[in-house]
Amino acid sequence: MKLMKFVKEDFLKEYHITEEDIEKIGIDWDTLNQIYMDFIKYKDTYETQAEFIASTLRSHKKIHSVKSRVKSPEGLIEKIIRKTPDRKEKYGENFKFSVENYKEQITDLIGVRAIHIFKEDWEDIHNFILKTWKVAEITANVRDGDDTKRFEELNIQIQSRKSGYRSVHYLIEFFPTNQKVIAEIQVRTIFEEGYGEIDHQLRYSHSEIPEVLALNLLLFNRIAGSADEMASLINLINRNWTEMRQKYENIIDSKDKQIKELKDTIRNKATIEEKDKEEILLSLDDIMEDHLKDLTENLIKTFSRINK
Numbered sequence: 001m002k003l004m005k006f007v008k009e010d011f012l013k014e015y016h017i018t019e020e021d022i023e024k025i026g027i028d029w030d031t032l033n034q035i036y037m038d039f040i041k042y043k044d045t046y047e048t049q050a051e052f053i054a055s056t057l058r059s060h061k062k063i064h065s066v067k068s069r070v071k072s073p074e075g076l077i078e079k080i081i082r083k084t085p086d087r088k089e090k091y092g093e094n095f096k097f098s099v100e101n102y103k104e105q106i107t108d109l110i111g112v113r114a115i116h117i118f119k120e121d122w123e124d125i126h127n128f129i130l131k132t133w134k135v136a137e138i139t140a141n142v143r144d145g146d147d148t149k150r151f152e153e154l155n156i157q158i159q160s161r162k163s164g165y166r167s168v169h170y171l172i173e174f175f176p177t178n179q180k181v182i183a184e185i186q187v188r189t190i191f192e193e194g195y196g197e198i199d200h201q202l203r204y205s206h207s208e209i210p211e212v213l214a215l216n217l218l219l220f221n222r223i224a225g226s227a228d229e230m231a232s233l234i235n236l237i238n239r240n241w242t243e244m245r246q247k248y249e250n251i252i253d254s255k256d257k258q259i260k261e262l263k264d265t266i267r268n269k270a271t272i273e274e275k276d277k278e279e280i281l282l283s284l285d286d287i288m289e290d291h292l293k294d295l296t297e298n299l300i301k302t303f304s305r306i307n308k
Contacts, residue, residue, distance in 0.1 A: 139156070
């Protein structure tokens, strides 16, 4: 692999960072350069791992689509600079990023996004991830007012986002080399994905997002949330309608069989007395009455579930 050249001046200009910013947080450029060059050596390996994780997720029937990416070397350095104050606050002022620790400290060197259609499909995907990988951490990003009961029951860390960003993040551990790497899997609905992509593009194209955009993003977030709810309702109606239709077809088959048996009985009798005729007619009436009763009960149960 051809090594890329890390040009300090180009990097600082692209990411709007000054040398004073770097000096202020106590990072020397030589260390950043070493990390940059070290990461480039492993980038191809990480891309292979990213595709392996993505392919594994694609095997799940409730996952609609999967995206994967490996962080760019420049993006890694920018994040190290941005995250250094946070790490110093967490671990103490003596903390420094290094070639030895950045692979564990930066948890999204590999990022994979799994997108599903219906909100209720999340838990099946959640269980699949837990069974497939060693999961170090799970965070549910929610909007204020969201129902977080299930996350709480599963002891999942909850983070409320003012922007309305929704997604469940999993940090998984594996060893593509002799050093542990942490990859991030994001799981979200197709509507959350649409909102998240638009929000990301708008926010990163402005140093400070204009109020008119912020207000419309919140409105769009509510619309996306309502679309999720609507999709779930449609899915529920579809499932119940399919179930009701199957029950209806089973009832029809059963009644047709009983009626056929009665007709066969009539045909096999040389003569039918009046008493027998009355018995047959009563049996047919009972069959039709039971038929209508079963259909009515199924309809009541179906629409009761939908309206809950």
